Each structure stands twice: as C-alpha cells, then as structure tokens.
Amino acid sequence: MQEFNEIEALWAKHTVEVKISADEMLKQAKKEVNSLRVKSLLNIAGMAISFFTVTAIWLFLSFQSWTTYLGISIVIAAVGVYTVILYNNYRIIAKNDFTVNPNQFINQLKRYQVSRMALHNRLYWFYTTALSLGMGLYFIEVLENFEVWQKIFALVLSFGWIILCSTILRKAIIKKDKEKITLLIEKLERIGKQFIKSNE
Numbered sequence: 001m002q003e004f005n006e007i008e009a010l011w012a013k014h015t016v017e018v019k020i021s022a023d024e025m026l027k028q029a030k031k032e033v034n035s036l037r038v039k040s041l042l043n044i045a046g047m048a049i050s051f052f053t054v055t056a057i058w059l060f061l062s063f064q065s066w067t068t069y070l071g072i073s074i075v076i077a078a079v080g081v082y083t084v085i086l087y088n089n090y091r092i093i094a095k096n097d098f099t100v101n102p103n104q105f106i107n108q109l110k111r112y113q114v115s116r117m118a119l120h121n122r123l124y125w126f127y128t129t130a131l132s133l134g135m136g137l138y139f140i141e142v143l144e145n146f147e148v149w150q151k152i153f154a155l156v157l158s159f160g161w162i163i164l165c166s167t168i169l170r171k172a173i174i175k176k177d178k179e180k181i182t183l184l185i186e187k188l189e190r191i192g193k194q195f196i197k198s199n200e
Contacts, residue, residue, distance in 0.1 A: 025191050032184050033093065040090040047083040054079060063141055071137025078130035085123060089115050102192040106185060113181040120174045128166055132159065 058072045092112040135158055143151045 025187060029184065029187050029191060032180070032187075036180070036184070037090070037094060040086065040093070044083060044086045044090060047079060047086060051076065051079045051083055065141040067137045068141040071134045071140075074130055074134030074137065078127050078134065082123070082127050085119060089119060102188065106188050106192070109181065109185050109188070113178070113185070116177055116181070117174070120170060120177070124166075124170065128162060132162060135159075 054072060054076050058069065058076060063069060089112060092108050092115065139155065139158075143154060146154065
C-alpha cells in the first residue's frame with residue numbers, strides 16, 4: 001500500500017498542465033461565435049422562405065372557403081412574427097466584437113442566451129398553437145375531397161411532425177443551445193481574465 005501511495009505522489013508531481021494561449025482560445029471563441037451567427041442566419045433564411053411560400057399559396061391558389069384563407073393568414077402571421085423575433089435575437093450578437101469590448105460582448109451573449117430560452121419556451125408555444133390552428137382551418141377545405149385514409153395520413157403526418165418538434169427535438173435543441181452558449185461565455189470570460197493578467 002505504501003508503494004502505491006509513493007507512486008501516486010510521484011505521478012501527482014509529474015502531471016503536466018496543458019495550457020492554451022489566449023490567442024488560440026480567442027481564435028476558437030471567434031469560430032464558435034461565427035458558427036452561432038451563421039446558424040441564426042440560416043434559421044432566419046428558413047423562416048423567410050416559409051413565409052414567402054405560404055404567402056404565395058395565399059396569393060396564387062384559389063380556395064372556396066373563408067376558413068382556408070383565415071388559416072393561411074394565421075400561419076403567415078405566426079411565421080412572420082417568429083421570423084422578426086429570430087432576427088432581433090440575431091442582432092444581439094451580430095454587431096459586437098469581443099476584442100473591442102469584451103465585457104459588453106459577454107453581456108450581449110448572456111442576453112442572447114436568455115432571449116433564446118424565451119424563444120424555445122413561451123414564444124415557441126404561441127408559434128405552435130397559431131400554426132396548429134392555421135393548419136386546422138386550412139385542412140377543412142383542402143382535405144374535403146380526400147379519401148379517409150388520405151385525410152388521416154395528412155393529419156397524422158402534419159400534427160405528428162409538430163408534436164415531434166415540440167417534444168423530443170425542442171428539448172434536444174434547448175439543451176444543446178444552453179450548453180454551447182454557456183461554454184462560450186465561460187471561455188470568453190477566461191480569455192478576458194488572461195488578457196487582464198498579461199496587461200498587468
């Protein structure tokens with residue numbers, strides 16, 4: 001037992017501390033921030049494409065029932081509002097540069113994280129409810145001439161996708177977003193501390 005303790009003590013003396021330079025950490029952080037910005041832009045682009053596609057359906061296809069137009073209008077409004085919210089979230093992190101004002105950027109990143117959590121929680125349910133209501137009204141006329149099995153298939157596919165996104169996918173995205181942004185904030189705070197030490 002004494003030999004084991006001696007080996008353990010010897011090992012503890014010889015552990016090598018891996019240090020990453022502040023410049024290397026800054027490069028990694030910039031890469032992660034850019035990845036966050038690109039992901040936000042892709043989300044906005046996807047929502048904008050959805051908005052214009054649904055608007056084109058409303059403008060260029062002819063329907064008999066007012067409920068169909070109401071349903072499409074609700075979907076357009078929900079997608080439009082959600083797109084604007086995504087854009088406002090993107091603007092929080094788009095303009096600031098960590099190297100110019102580190103504390104301000106970290107505060108903006110924390111604000112971005114809070115707004116993302118609100119987007120995935122309270123605002124998401126508004127979006128999902130509006131989308132479900134709009135699709136339900138749209139389906140009243142559109143599915144009228146379908147066979148029973150086709151109606152069931154269309155409803156199960158559409159609302160099944162919404163349920164899947166609202167449960168499993170949403171939870172995974174929330175967890176991944178939270179971890180990624182939290183790690184980025186911690187990394188930027190460490191970089192800021194290293195710069196302060198090197199300037200002293």
